Amino acid sequence: MPMSYKEIPLRAIDLRDLTFIITYAPDLKSLKHSIARVGLRNPPLVQRIFGTARYRIICGYKRAMVLNTLGIEKVPVQLAHREDDLALFLLGLHENLGTRTLNVVEKALALDKLIHQFRLKREKILRDHLSALGLGSDPKTIDLYLSIATLEEPIREGLVADTISISTAHQLSALPQADRLAFNQLITALALGKTLQREFLTLLADLSRIRKTSLRALLDEQEIKSLTEDPNVQRPIRARRVRDLLNRRRYPRLSQTAEKFEELKKRLKLSGQLSLTAEPYFEGQAYRLTVSFHSREQLGAAAKALRNMAEDPALAELLEFPSHKQE
């Protein structure tokens, strides 16, 4: 690649020009320490902005930012003379790939630029670039990462900090901005882990479709807000309570049946030795009864309790339960 070395004023570099830049949330501390101590060992690669006396960074954005914070006025640069922007972008990208690990957002920005800025076809991305970015060979990955590139700052930050999963971020990208930011706030307020994020998002997205309202409007409802923001309750407990509430709303008939089952169990007045459970989701009509004992007397007491249970009118009701006639 034809290039020359020269020294230019730092202010001639337009640090807001992100044509070639994929750097996101860089940690500049160690680089700043290094440059302050031994100086700049590898000058940034720049391109002259056509028709002006200004330059844009191709590679070395972090170095230029550090130099800026250190108040350096003149900087040595490598000036690229080639005009093929795609080749320059790939040069910068591969220099980055060779020297550090790109974070999720940086990979998303790289794919976004290749497709939307440099107009590369998906087939070419799949063939030449996806695995170089460490993203395998599944074409769906392209869409996954492109969706990340559209997300707002707080969600990108969560991705880089690994507090938001890529699949959650992808799901969020399909929602209106207000909804995804509201959900991001919920993640923070309840400190939701990645599994719970997925579960909450599916519940909320379904509920918003069922009730024909926005996800944000659901989260703004007083009943949910008061659970989410209760300062007297620890976050995992708050999360459980909100999840229970959402499940009751999403699956009202199962919830009512489960409540009715608990009520019937109470009416049976089972002793502490007896534990009665229904089949998962009441899919079958069989019940499981567990008897706990550690003495002959206790077993006898349990047998008596079982006989009483068999005569109890609440049992007849339980055996017909749940019925489609209640529907």
Added chain:
Amino acid sequence: MAAEVFKPLRIFVERSVEDLPFTRELLNRLPSIPVQMVTDAQKAVNALKSFPDPVTEGKRSLLVTRQRGPFIKRCPGTKNYICCGYRIINAATNCNLDCTYCILQSYLTIPLVVVYANREDLIAQLDRYLSSGQADFYRLGTGELTDSLSLDPLFKHARLLVPYFANKANAILELKTKTTNVEDLIALQHSRRTVVSWSLNTEPMARSEEPDAPLINARLQAAGRCCEAGYRIGFHFDPLIEYPGWERDYSQVVDGIFQHVDPEAIAWISLGALRYPPQLAEIIRRRHPHSEIVLGELFPGKDGKLRYFRPIRAKMFHHMSACIEEHNPDVLVYLCMESDEVWRQALGWSPGDMATLSRLLDERVQS
């Protein structure tokens, strides 16, 4: 009504079948479609991998290949639910219709529309199977991994199979469809050894969940034509979908059946509620974002598939059975893949096991 012919965007032909008569005839029917020869099916699958949605692309792509295993299989059924003991003829797999709930979206390892060109092997296998003595009577159908008639204007399986079964005293063929492609059937000699069945739903569900299939009235008219041509007729309400107003809408479809078809000709009506493996939910959400079927109250059943909450299913089956009985109490109504409890709750009786249900269905069509 002229049958709509499925036109794929591309055809892959496996080299080992390129000279078979079926392949040549098929390619003659599709003169303008690009054809690519492949050494094996995987090459065709790989060709679709770069598309964002290989399932959609697969439904537009045809693979002509050789069936190297058995053409005939028993319905796999599902654990802990009563199966009807069906036997499946896999002459083709996949379907050009793209119904939202279709299990083929997650089931097929080869996402293309596949047709097997070695039809002489199919007939030889059928001969052996039906004379094997495994059973006294065989109910077989082609509509498990495809729609029996939607691709028939192209594949002409009915012309091969209907006359074949016309001469079999110990077997019956069922062709299950959502289409109106019955033109060929009308002229065929069938000797009442073929049941032509329609998968039905309500008009709103047909529009939203089966957008590529003909509307319900058209399906019922096609059933009426087959009835007039002397065929036995079957109906499958599967999947029943719960939504506001479902009772009224499904009742209307039942009314429609008895307006178009002589009850004496009805072999059976089956009922099955919406159910799907958990991984399909994600696919439905992605491929059919408008579909609301995933918003129902569905939970993992004893076979791991998501199913409507049991009382909802029982209520739907009870309602449908009552509607049918009101028109004609002699029509056999059965449940597809349901538990003994649901049979009893919804219909007041249960066959108890697969053998009994299978025998009941056989008896409907043995004479």
